[in-house]
Amino acid sequence: MTPGGTLSAVSCRGLAKEFPGNPAPAVDDVSFDVEHGELLVLLGPSGCGKTTTLRMIAGLEEPDAGEVWLGSGLVSSAQRNVFVPTEKRNIGMVFQSYAIWPHMTVFENVAYPLRVRRVSRKLIQERVGQTPELLGLAGLEERPATQLSGGQQQRVALARALVFEPRILLLDEPLSNLDAKLRVHMRSELKNLQQATGITSIFVTHDQAESMALADRIIVMNRGRIEQIGSPADVYQTPRSRFVNDFVGSMNALQGVVVDVDGSTVTLRCGEHEVRGHAASDQQLARGDAVTATMRPENLSILPESVSASTNQWTACVVGAVYYGDHREYQVEIGEQSVTLSAPASIDVPRGARVIVTCDPSEVVVIADSLA
Ligand SMILES: Nc1ncnc2c1ncn2[C@@H]1O[C@H](COP(=O)(O)OP(=O)(O)OP(=O)(O)O)[C@@H](O)[C@H]1O
Ligand SMILES: [Mg+2]
Incomplete structure (x- = not known):
């Protein structure tokens, strides 16, 4: 019905x-x-x-x-x-x-x-x-x-x-x-x-x-x-x-632990970085939960320099770059964890460069590892 x-x-x-x-x-x-x-x-x-x-x-x-x-x-x-x-x-x-x-x-x-x-x-x-x-x-x-x-x-x-x-x-x-x-x-x-x-x-x-x-x-x-x-x-x-995140489209995963929950906003610690996002639908998260922060390659960007007072800025090292004509795909390491991001073709960063990577918290979905 x-x-x-x-x-x-x-x-x-x-x-x-x-x-x-x-x-x-x-x-x-x-x-x-x-x-x-x-x-x-x-x-x-x-x-x-x-x-x-x-x-x-x-x-x-x-x-x-x-x-x-x-x-x-x-x-x-x-x-x-x-x-x-x-x-x-x-x-x-x-x-x-x-x-x-x-x-x-x-x-x-x-x-x-x-x-x-x-x-x-x-x-x-x-x-x-x-x-x-x-x-x-x-x-x-x-x-x-x-x-x-x-x-x-x-x-x-x-x-x-x-x-x-x-x-x-x-x-x-x-x-x-x-x-x-x-x-x-x-x-x-x-x-x-x-x-x-x-x-x-x-x-x-x-x-x-x-x-x-x-x-x-x-x-x-x-x-x-x-x-x-x-x-x-x-x-x-x-x-x-x-599972859904893995299966539908390509995705990145950063493992972390919840350090703060404020309404639907969740903050986690991933190594030395802090990541802010929101809980996947219907999920209750609490401090100390082991979680995965997931984000799509197209929602991550490389910043020329850090922007003050903005969240989700992580220092990263470029370990791979592929030119596709209409865009570039970068493999970067954030701490010990590797993520893929797609950037406009005009952003040309060499391998080995240190960059700032960012993702709007609204694009970061936090999923409890118990649901994986
Ligand atoms: N007639 C059958 N006898 C025994 N096992 C079957 C039979 N039909 C399906 N299965 C089993 O049931 C499960 C589900 O099969 P199903 O064909 O529904 O999967 P599917 O999602 O359509 O997969 P695919 O994408 O490969 O077509 C599988 O483990 C399959 O081996
Ligand atoms: Mg089938």
Whole structure:
């Protein structure tokens, strides 16, 4: 349920799944809602349970515990012994291996789900006629599927998933077989299509850049559990755990001990340096806690000289520098700890130089080591 009391498009409650022979559950007490028209991304490393979660929503896997609701319909409940089969859930699916039929033409591939549903020939012509248009496949209808490029095959898979107007679209790493450039292109096409059709979608990926580019909200998963649910900006800027911070974007970590807590402002001692930041959301920190101060490379800067009465200025030694054309990346040592920072290309500092490095306290997230 949303706060307004309307039903979500998809609701997963306490989903769990274990596979025999595996020491840990694949999915462990996973609960989340997907709102109508939303594009939700499940993000996490290999083996964290993304596909298993998606398959339970699709009805390709029976949960050991928990429930799946599609709108007001309960489609899966271990406890109540309910299991609506896949074909009755009205869900479109696209997988990594797009599994289009090689012996069929584009038209036949896209028409297939309609034929299975015994839709009339006239309506099939009409629907399939519209879908390739939408997906840039117009003119290719009679081409055998084997004579298509990777991107075109992926479009056919998408067309086939959308042609019967499912109420939900599930996508499991659909772009990972494409080369890097096409992948970025298809990503924005997919986003446009999802917005144009307004179809509620769940997209699985282990690629954090892809998740940021596509998602309305991201769920970060780790070892079968949800680590964090939030907008891309929430997850990126206010990671709840060390895991999320590590996984989403590159990050720096300075180990330290809390010396002062003032509201949400936390001060810690990292060797001889003092670092000020704010606690990650929902965390209570106290003096003496072992913590990690995390900050993004793009939020650190090199100052020409120290600015008086300003916090978070650390003397550092440049140990590495790489020129990327549009920016430079520096490796610097703050005390014994090494951090990466990205600077404008115009800031040219030699290796071995001593510099002042700074980071605004609002960009420093302090995470208790007990949560790592
Ligand atoms: N049919 C199965 N039988 C046994 N173990 C399985 C089965 N399916 C998944 N698992 C295990 O469950 C865990 C979660 O797998 P899942 O496929 O959901 O991960 P994933 O997050 O999709 O990973 P990837 O990014 O590699 O696709 C893994 O440890 C996996 O080995
Ligand atoms: Mg998977």
